[in-house]
Structure formats: structure tokens, C-alpha cells
Amino acid sequence: MSTTAEKPASQNGGPPDDGSRKAASRAGEQVPGRTRTKSRKVRRLSRRDKIVLGVMVGLPTLIQLLFVWLPTLFSIGLSFTRWNGLDVADIKQAGLDNYEFISQNYPPFWPAIQHNVLWLAFLALIATPLGLLLAVLLDQKIRGSKIYQSIFFTPVMLSLALIGIIWQLFYNRDSGLLNFLLGTAGTPQAVDWFGDSNVNIWAAMIAATWRHAGYVMILYLAGLKGVDPSLREAAAIDGANAVQTFFRVVFPAMRPVNIVIVVITIIESLRAFDIVYVINRGTNGLELLSALVIQNLIGEGQVIGVGSALAVVLLVISLVPIVFYLIRTFGKEKEA
Amino acid sequence: MSTIARTLPVQTGRTGKTGKRHYGTHIFLIVMAAIWLVPLVWSLYTALRSKEDTDKYGYFSIGGTFSFDNFIQAWNQGGFSKYFLNSVLITVPTVLLTLLFASMMAFAVSRVSWKFNITLLIMFTAGNLLPPQVLAAPLFEMFKHVSLPYAVSDSGNLLNTYIAVIIVDTAFQIGFCTFVLSNYMKALPDDLTEAAMVDGAGIWRQYWSIILPLCRPALAALGTLQVIFIYNDFFWPLLFIQSGDRLPITTAINNLQGQFLSNYNLIAAGAMITLIPTLLIYLVLQRQFVAGLTLGASKG
Numbered sequence: 001m002s003t004t005a006e007k008p009a010s011q012n013g014g015p016p017d018d019g020s021r022k023a024a025s026r027a028g029e030q031v032p033g034r035t036r037t038k039s040r041k042v043r044r045l046s047r048r049d050k051i052v053l054g055v056m057v058g059l060p061t062l063i064q065l066l067f068v069w070l071p072t073l074f075s076i077g078l079s080f081t082r083w084n085g086l087d088v089a090d091i092k093q094a095g096l097d098n099y100e101f102i103s104q105n106y107p108p109f110w111p112a113i114q115h116n117v118l119w120l121a122f123l124a125l126i127a128t129p130l131g132l133l134l135a136v137l138l139d140q141k142i143r144g145s146k147i148y149q150s151i152f153f154t155p156v157m158l159s160l161a162l163i164g165i166i167w168q169l170f171y172n173r174d175s176g177l178l179n180f181l182l183g184t185a186g187t188p189q190a191v192d193w194f195g196d197s198n199v200n201i202w203a204a205m206i207a208a209t210w211r212h213a214g215y216v217m218i219l220y221l222a223g224l225k226g227v228d229p230s231l232r233e234a235a236a237i238d239g240a241n242a243v244q245t246f247f248r249v250v251f252p253a254m255r256p257v258n259i260v261i262v263v264i265t266i267i268e269s270l271r272a273f274d275i276v277y278v279i280n281r282g283t284n285g286l287e288l289l290s291a292l293v294i295q296n297l298i299g300e301g302q303v304i305g306v307g308s309a310l311a312v313v314l315l316v317i318s319l320v321p322i323v324f325y326l327i328r329t330f331g332k333e334k335e336a
Numbered sequence: 337m338s339t340i341a342r343t344l345p346v347q348t349g350r351t352g353k354t355g356k357r358h359y360g361t362h363i364f365l366i367v368m369a370a371i372w373l374v375p376l377v378w379s380l381y382t383a384l385r386s387k388e389d390t391d392k393y394g395y396f397s398i399g400g401t402f403s404f405d406n407f408i409q410a411w412n413q414g415g416f417s418k419y420f421l422n423s424v425l426i427t428v429p430t431v432l433l434t435l436l437f438a439s440m441m442a443f444a445v446s447r448v449s450w451k452f453n454i455t456l457l458i459m460f461t462a463g464n465l466l467p468p469q470v471l472a473a474p475l476f477e478m479f480k481h482v483s484l485p486y487a488v489s490d491s492g493n494l495l496n497t498y499i500a501v502i503i504v505d506t507a508f509q510i511g512f513c514t515f516v517l518s519n520y521m522k523a524l525p526d527d528l529t530e531a532a533m534v535d536g537a538g539i540w541r542q543y544w545s546i547i548l549p550l551c552r553p554a555l556a557a558l559g560t561l562q563v564i565f566i567y568n569d570f571f572w573p574l575l576f577i578q579s580g581d582r583l584p585i586t587t588a589i590n591n592l593q594g595q596f597l598s599n600y601n602l603i604a605a606g607a608m609i610t611l612i613p614t615l616l617i618y619l620v621l622q623r624q625f626v627a628g629l630t631l632g633a634s635k636g
Contacts, residue, residue, distance in 0.1 A: 048538060057441060063510065064511065067507035074473075074474035075470055148365050151373060159586045161586055166379050168593075169379050177395075267467075277574075290467055297476060297575075304473050315466070330457070
């Protein structure tokens with residue numbers, strides 16, 4: 001909570017503070033003495049200021065409403081209709097038909113839900129702890145820490161689409177490195193890691209972990225730097241060993257970062273799309289909710305209603321971490 | 337040995353233990369780092385070899401010669417210059433618009449106190465966290481039903497234009513940037529703008545000449561982060577742009593797999609070319625990028 005407050009302030013120690021002092025002193029010269037006494041009073045804004053402020057708030061808000069929130073509402077609305085996407089006049093009421101269809105007669109739906117849950121579990125139980133472990137190890141005064149950090153962080157810079165292609169080269173049946181290392185390349189036992197519907201979700205999740213762990217690592221490294229060193233010292237004096245100190249003192253002290261990591265992990269697992277789309281458009285073992293939404297929107301058989309119903313399912317699930325995060329972040333401020 | 341010797345006098349108390357533990361740590365980190373590099377090194381290795389050599393010796397071999405021929409061939413055959421230009425045409429306006437709108441909004445919610453401050457900030461932050469697929473259908477249909485003169489857009493609507501991608505990318509990223517910038521601006525002392533107000537400075541001058549210059553570190557960090565985010569965006573161009581030659585590079589690489597007809601050496605070279613701009617930014621602006629990522633996360 002207070003970490004950000006400190007961050008800009010500390011960065012102000014440099015040149016920006018100069019500017020602030022200049023601005024303050026400039027004002028001080030012109031109205032000597034009066035600034036201090038009057039500064040706490042709320043000043044009335046001039047007409048012109050109100051217009052300027054209106055534009056400054058109005059423009060971004062309009063963009064946000066028009067291109068994020070209005071479409072979200074439309075998605076909900078369209079999920080109760082039948083439409084081929086051609087003429088607006090053709091939109092027909094359909095009640096809950098679309099939801100009935102996806103839950104009962106749409107084979108990829110339940111596998112997609114399972115895969116999304118699996119994806120979340122994999123990120124939460126493997127990728128995120130791995131990132132935390134790397135951060136804790138690299139936070140020590142260890143030789144070459146910066147080099148290790150750079151290596152683990154490199155995949156974070158890459159798009160998930162590119163990651164899909166790079167791992168495709170690694171996973172390929174006949175030319176990929178993995179099968180050569182396993183000694184199965186060129187034999188009938190060789191596995192097509194991205195093609196075989198029994199294993200491809202695991203292969204894709206490992207590729208996603210490659211990126212997610214580095215992301216978590218960098219956030220936790222920042223979090224660990226923000227932990228007051230006197231906490232560790234106090235724990236050491238009390239006779240706690242390194243593991244106890246970490247789990248009982250350091251980890252709880254990183255609460256703000258922990259919340260962000262939880263939210264990022266959940267959101268990333270719901271947003272997972274690019275990588276499965278690059279591999280096989282999210283079919284044959286790689287069904288995910290996000291990919292099913294798109295399959296119903298683009299391509300020959302446009303079924304906007306079904307796509308929107310899937311989108312609403314995705315929306316409702318996403319609202320859980322979003323609301324959790326908003327309450328954690330803004331709850332305190334609203335009270336204040 | 338030398339590490340232990342050096343840390344001994346500094347870390348009193350737990351020195352013996354830490355010295356021993358570091359060996360295991362190093363072994364673990366070296367193994368992990370090696371695993372981490374394998375996919376990239378393999379791609380690079382494949383890209384540097386010719387198709388003839390890999391056909392002759394196999395992909396898992398050391399025979400043959402190494403050259404940048406695949407890179408040159410992939411660049412020319414894949415039309416990379418076109419895709420990179422498209423990426424620039426989308427990324428630059430998006431990042432500038434995002435930072436402009438987000439900083440205006442952040443200024444209004446953090447420096448001026450009024451009724452809907454927090455409500456708006458919540459709306460902006462929540463918007464950024466939605467999965468893009470939730471808004472895909474309505475946005476697609478909205479853009480399809482906006483009629484534009486054919487002189488502006490050859491599709492007659494907003495589909496297949498950069499404008500569509502730029503608007504939506506901007507709308508999506510404003511939320512995150514507003515959140516980060518408003519936290520940053522809140523931490524700047526109140527006296528700054530109050531003094532300027534006494535000085536007779538209007539809202540715009542307070543924003544543009546006082547607050548914004550002080551936010552330079554945050555803007556630089558966010559700018560770097562956004563360049564990478566937008567450059568890496570795969571989904572919106574996929575949804576809005578139908579003509580293959582208008583795609584930005586990140587979305588276009590998906591088509592290269594078909595274009596290069598399972599010539600893995602060429603695909604690998606293409607992947608490596610796509611990676612170069614990100615790697616350059618990483619090397620030059622690593623600190624900014626990391627600062628941008630952590631700026632948003634340290635607030636909880």
C-alpha cells in the first residue's frame with residue numbers, strides 16, 4: 001500500500017524535486033506569506049478550468065465507456081439473442097437458448113472449462129511458486145544475480161504468439177529438440193507434443209510457464225526489496241531459521257504484491273488465448289473458453305449469440321478476481 | 337571460494353551457513369537458466385543452418401555450415417519490412433494516445449478532488465482487467481456497422497483499418513496507465529499545484545507544465561512497457577484486420593508457418609527476426625521496462 005507512495009517520492013529526490021522547489025519558490029515570490037495560510041482551502045475553479053477539466057476527464061472516459069464497457073453490456077445483451085451478424089434488424093430474442101445450447105449440446109464447452117481450470121491450477125501451483133522461488137534465491141547477495149535475472153526475464157518480453165512458435169520448434173515430432181533428447185525422434189514412438197490431444201495442453205502450459213515464472217519473479221524481486229530489513233533481523237534474533245523467517249515474516253509482509261500476483265495468475269489463465277490459437281486455433285485438446293468465443297465469431301459459421309454466451313461465462317468468471325482486486329485496492333480509499 | 341571469502345566479513349552471524357547454501361543455489365540456478373535458454377538457443381541454432389545441411393545431417397547434429405542466409409531469405413520472402421512498418425504504424429500512435437489520455441485522467445482524479453474520483457478510477461482499472469475476448473463480438477459488429485467513405489477505408493467501415501486496432505488498444509491500456517499514473521501523481525506534494533494556482537495558472541498549465549514534467553520517470557517506464565505490450569498484441573489485429581498485408585508482425589508470424597511450408601529453418605529465422613526489436617528494447621531500456629511492470633504491482 002505504501003510502497004508506491006514511497007517510490008515516486010524517492011525518485012523525486014533527483015531532478016524532479018528541483019522543479020517542484022522552483023515552482024514553489026516562484027509562487028512564493030509573487031504572493032509572499034499568503035500561500036501557506038490559504039493553501040488548505042478549496043479554491044473555486046474558473047469557468048475555463050471547469051471546461052478544461054471536463055475535457056480531460058470526458059475524453060478518456062468516453063473512450064473507455066464506448067470501447068470497453070458498452071461492448072461488455074452488448075455482449076451480455078447479444079447472449080440472449082440469435083443473430084448472424086449481418087443486419088441489425090435480424091436480431092431475434094432467444095431467451096436462455098444459447099446458454100442451454102453451450103452447456104448441453106456444445107461438446108467443446110466442458111473440456112474448455114476443465115482446461116481453463118487446469119491452466120489456472122498449473123500457473124498457480126507450478127509457475128507462480130517457481131517464480132517466487134527464483135526471486136527468493138536471486139534476492140540473496142549471490143554472484144551473477146543480474147545475469148540470472150536477465151535470462152529468466154527474457155521470455156516476459158516475448159509475445160505468447162511468438163512463444164508458441166519458438167516452442168513449436170522445440171516440440172516438433174520430427175525436427176524438434178525434445179524428441180531428439182528423448183531418443184524417440186524418427187521412431188513411431190515419437191510424440192507430436194503440440195499435436196497429440198492427450199499431451200498438448202501440458203506442453204502448452206509448460207510454454208506458458210516459461211513466461212509466467214519470469215513475470216512473477218520480477219514482481220516478487222521488487223516486493224522483496226520493499227520488505228523492511230529490520231523485520232528479518234528481528235526474526236533472526238528471535239531464533240527463526242531462514243524458512244521460518246520467509247514464510248512467517250517476509251511473505252506476509254509482501255501482502256500487496258501477493259494480491260497482485262494472485263490476480264495476475266487468475267487473469268492470465270482466463271486470458272490464455274494467443275498460444276493455443278497459434279498452435280491449432282484452440283481445438284483438438286486445446287479448447288479454452290477464450291478460443292471458443294473467437295471460433296464462434298470469425299469463420300464461416302458466425303453464431304454471435306453462442307459466442308456472446310461463451311463470452312459472458314468468461315466475463316462472470318473474470319469478475320471474481322477483478323472484484324477481489326478492486327475491493328483490496330480501493331476499499332481502504334473509499335473509507336478514508 | 338572467493339565469494340565466501342568476500343562475504344565473510346560483511347555478513348556476520350550467518351556466514352558459514354550461507355556460504356554452504358550458495359553452492360546448491362548456484363547449481364539449481366545454472367540448471368534452470370540452461371533450461372530457460374534451450375528453446376531460444378535451439379531456434380537460433382536452427383535458424384543459422386541451411387535446409388540442405390539439416391536434411392543431410394538431421395536437425396540434431398553439428399555438421400554443415402552456419403550463415404545468416406535464412407534470415408535474409410525469410411526477410412525477403414516473408415515481407416517482414418511491411419509487417420514491421422505496420423507494427424510501427426499501430427504501436428506509436430497507440431502508446432502516445434494512451435499516455436496522453438491516461439495522464440489527463442490521472443491528473444483529474446488525483447490532483448483535483450471531486451465526487452466521482454474513485455468511481456471513475458475503479459471503472460478504468462476494472463476495464464483493463466477484462467479478457468479481451470469478452471468484448472470481441474460487439475466491437476467487431478460495431479466497427480462493421482460504422483460506415484466510412486471508401487476514400488478513407490477500402491472496406492467501407494472501420495474493419496481492416498489501423499484505426500480500429502489503435503482505438504481499442506488505447507481504450508484497453510488507458511485503464512492500467514491511469515491507475516499507475518494517478519498513484520504517482522498522488523504522491524507529488526499538493527503545494528506544487530496550489531502554489532501554481534496562486535500564481536494564476538489554469539488547470540491545463542498545472543497539468544502540462546508542472547505535473548507532467550515531474551512524471552517523466554513514470555511516463556518513461558510506462559511508455560517502454562506499452563511499446564512492448566502493443567508490439568506483442570496478437571489478438572486485436574487478428575480480429576479487426578482481414579488483409580494479410582496489413583497485419584503487424586506479431587499477428588503475421590502466425591501466417592508465416594503456412595507460408596514457409598514447414599521449412600523449420602526459415603520459420604526459426606522468422607521467429608528470431610521478430611524477436612530482435614524486443615531484444616533491443618530489452619537491452620537498452622531494461623530498467624524502464626521492469627520499473628513499468630513493478631510500478632503497477634506495488635500498489636495493493
